Amino acid sequence: MRSISRLKTAASAAILGLGLTGQALAHAHLTSAVPAENGTVATVPTELDLKFSEELNLKFTGVKVTGPDKKAVATGAASLASGDETGLVVPISATLAPGKYIVAWHALSKDGHKTHGTYSFTVKP
Ligand SMILES: [Cu+2]
Numbered sequence: 001m002r003s004i005s006r007l008k009t010a011a012s013a014a015i016l017g018l019g020l021t022g023q024a025l026a027h028a029h030l031t032s033a034v035p036a037e038n039g040t041v042a043t044v045p046t047e048l049d050l051k052f053s054e055e056l057n058l059k060f061t062g063v064k065v066t067g068p069d070k071k072a073v074a075t076g077a078a079s080l081a082s083g084d085e086t087g088l089v090v091p092i093s094a095t096l097a098p099g100k101y102i103v104a105w106h107a108l109s110k111d112g113h114k115t116h117g118t119y120s121f122t123v124k125p
Contacts, residue, residue, distance in 0.1 A: 028054035028061075028086075028109035035121040042124045048075075048090040052107055055085040060108035063090050068099025085110075098125035 034049040035041045048063060058080050065073035074093040081087025088107075101123065106116040 026054055026109075026111065027113040027115050028052040028056055028107040029115055030105060030107075030117055030119070033103070033119065033121075037119040038121065040122040040124050044096050044123060046092055048088075048092065048103065049081070050088040050090070050105060051081075052086045052088065052109070054107075054109035054111065056080060056088060057108040057110055058088075060114070061088060061106065063088075063103050063105045065090075065092070066102040066104070068097065068101070073101065096123050098123050 029052060030037075030050060031053050032051040035045050048065070050063070058078065062078050063075065065075055067073050073096070076091030076093055078088055078090045081089055088105075099122065100120055102118060102120050104116070104118045106114065108114050
């Protein structure tokens with residue numbers, strides 16, 4: 001399994017290379033998320049909003065959320081953000097209890113490259 005730091009390095013390299021090589025180095029990396037990576041939220045989130053660096057193939061893109069009790073969190077069907085195929089919206093069916101949640105994402109970008117990564121956020125007591 002590739003480390004997050006390696007993925008970040010690859011993402012930085014892709015961003016630096018964009019001007020010269022166009023799409024060739026670009027894969028779908030997570031650029032931002034709500035709730036934010038390593039963030040703490042006071043309001044219980046009802047969905048995850050993930051933003052990627054590339055347009056996504058929804059069929060092969062998704063997340064698995066694990067709660068503080070190490071159990072999988074029930075999520076609804078993921079969809080692309082309205083008018084933005086780089087955005088992924090994942091409804092959360094359950095009411096999240098306070099604690100730390102792990103989001104493991106996988107993505108297939110439209111250029112056919114697969115990427116994956118993991119981040120966490122915390123729901124405040
Ligand atoms: Cu790519």
